[in-house]
Amino acid sequence: MVRSDVVIFVSAGMISPKKRDHPLARRQLYLNYGALSLATVLQIGGHETVLVHGEHQAPAVVLEDLRAAGRFPSCYPLMLSIPSFYALPWAQRFCRLAKTADPECKIVVGGRWVVGPDMAWFRTMLPEADQLAPGLSEPYIQDLLTGSPILERTAVPTPSFTLNHTLVSGYLNYQPSIEASRGCGMGCLFCEERDIPVEKLGDPSTVARSMALVREQYGGGEIHPYFQSSMFLPTTRWAARLADEVRKSNMRVTWRTETRVDVMVPDTLAALAEAGLRVIDLGLETASPTQIMAMNKTPMPDRYLRKAEDLLEACRKYGVMAKVNVLLYAGETETTIRETEAWLDSNASSIAGVSVGPVIAYGPPKTADILIEDWARRGARPVEHDSAVRTGITKMHLSDEFDAATAEVASLELSRRYMDSDSYFALKSFSYYPRDYHRVDFDADVLASDPAALPFRLAACGEAPAPGPTKIQQA
Incomplete structure (x- = not known):
């Protein structure tokens, strides 16, 4: 199997928008600047890197595009960033596809809000992950290419370099x-x-x-x-x-x-x-x-x-x-x-x-239950009592x-x-x-x-504005 020497970063997308699913919601782009920071560190160090956003594309399409571009499979680990719990189902599908396409592919998974709160729980959700990065990873990213360093969920200062947006696939859209x-x-x-x-x-x-x-x-x-x-x-x-x-x-x-x-x-x-x-x-x-x-x-x-x-x-x-x-x-x-x-x-x-x-309470029971217990004292209750362990997302009455x-x-x-x-x-x-x-x-x-x-007014012709009208200040 021919392998590229490109370090691939993938920002997990979403199967559907996190709030309401309509064409406008699917147009939105969110630059994963945390993953871009890591890609920039490696690029400064001499590596060829690319950051691909899953957005609302099917995981199979993203993987096939990487293969068609000659980037996948790579001799380096596949770096997967999960920016929110809403992206976890997409990540699960993507990892299964990547392992099927290349059983030797090592997958490093980061996303401090998703991976960090309870790594034991997270491993049950994404067993295909070979290495977990629970926190900010600028100090460790070079070592993650060749080994399995001991990672911590500690504070890391804001990098002094400028993010290199040209590393993002289709960066001109963002x-x-x-x-x-x-x-x-x-x-x-x-x-x-x-x-x-x-x-x-x-x-x-x-x-x-x-x-x-x-x-x-x-x-x-x-x-x-x-x-x-x-x-x-x-x-x-x-x-x-x-x-x-x-x-x-x-x-x-x-x-x-x-x-x-x-x-x-x-x-x-x-x-x-x-x-x-x-x-x-x-x-x-x-x-x-x-x-x-x-x-x-x-x-x-x-x-x-x-x-x-x-x-x-x-x-x-x-x-x-x-x-x-x-x-x-x-x-x-x-x-x-x-x-x-x-x-x-x-x-x-x-x-x-x-x-x-x-x-909404985000996270597995280890962290979500603390919030849910406080909210229960104020009269709230989960819509589904097992959603924290199943998805990491607990909606509330x-x-x-x-x-x-x-x-x-x-x-x-x-x-x-x-x-x-x-x-x-x-x-x-x-x-x-x-x-x-x-x-x-x-x-x-x-x-x-x-x-x-839609979260905005669609006034019919001649209709009076609703109470509390918006007044936009022009740039």
Whole structure:
């Protein structure tokens, strides 16, 4: 059997979208920047590497494409990254196919949120895996090519190099990523990084150089990088320095990031807008004081919501589109969701869109049960009691008043209240749709989708707008 000398990284895809299955959901692309970081390390070290995303392609198609390109089989292990529990069924099929095609293929499997929580459980789910990498693997990736090093789930600092997006198969379709920092440590009960301290941001000049290098990788074309950070937490001075660096280099690159609603002050946002920030994902989660404290977000809900209002007003003032994330939580009731709705209504003119969904316990019983037990004390219960051990995904009835079906209806209604097709397209096309995906393509996919599954308004001709209309700030 002829083997290539290419190190193959595969980012596991999904059999179907994780929320609702319709053509628009299948268009979305998520760059696996963690796997790309590892591929970049090996490329810098002199190896030929490639990163292939499974997306919503059949595992057999991805494997056949690798074989047709002369990359599979390889003399090196096959590196499989599983970015979420929703990708696990795809990974299972892919591994079985790879082992059938090449029984000698060694498969190294990573994905710290999926592999790390309980490796014994994970081995039962993916017995074809020869080596498991439970954490961040930049320090070990070279050794994984030739051996079986002892790996740990420890914190690893943000790499100092710029991700090489040209290693991604079909990279021109993807919006690029710049990893800004790792960790969060704010203690929210539902968050995987609640106990991992946030890392200090790198020097603004280094970030600006990365932006310039990424633009070169894309041939100078229009890009909208995502500054990857669980909680982007720059100081006003840092943001001002980044704006200065961007001005000096005459870069016109607009970008996106995410943060909590209570950690960034308006002056910082103003400087970031000067540096090119155009879309920000804000983790509000809820505006109900009861639910804010239940999530362990803060013991001072009033202060939390005042800071959120100040930040949203700054977004409106400085032309930054604010996409607000809302999480329907354990113990949710008609009263708590109306509290959130009323608060969103009062700030609707500063909101570009809202993403809403019910809380889910991710992970095997070893980790999921801790959350489920806390949520049970608030009146929630699993939809299926064995789903953690079977899939690593436990959907919840949030309360006696809010079962899973009611929560799904409420999620869609709340999203549509603040988001129409224009705002949805503006937000998704900035970061997640293919770079050559245009409004005419979007409109065709909308027509092919079930309107009942779409999280935005489709207003009929002459229909008045829904309460709490969205007001998009133009870039």
